[in-house]
Amino acid sequence: MAALLKVEWTPEARDQLQRIHQFVRTQWSDRIADRSLTLVFEFEDLIAQFPKGSPASPLHPSLRMGVIHKNVKVVYRIEGDRILIISLLETRSDNSAWF
Secondary structure (H helix, E strand, O other): OOOOOEEEEOHHHHHHHHHHHHHHHHHOOHHHHHHHHHHHHHHHHHHHHOOOOOOEOOOOOOEEEEEEEOOEEEEEEEEOOEEEEEEEEEOOOOOOOOO
């Protein structure tokens, strides 16, 4: 089995995650907000094991987009032995600049 890649976050993506988590906590509950973080950790584990499992962007071939939740997608790039999470996108927004 191949070694798992290390998953890292840009400061912008980390800020986006914190804002989403706080929004979910404010709008719903701590339990649901914590579940949203669990989905993020599960996604990290998945892409560490299968980095090319999400489709590449036709506009930016070095970028891939995966789904954390039906309302949140993540843009990431494989860089050698690591995966860099670049941005979190709200699926109901216009994301045509990325894909």
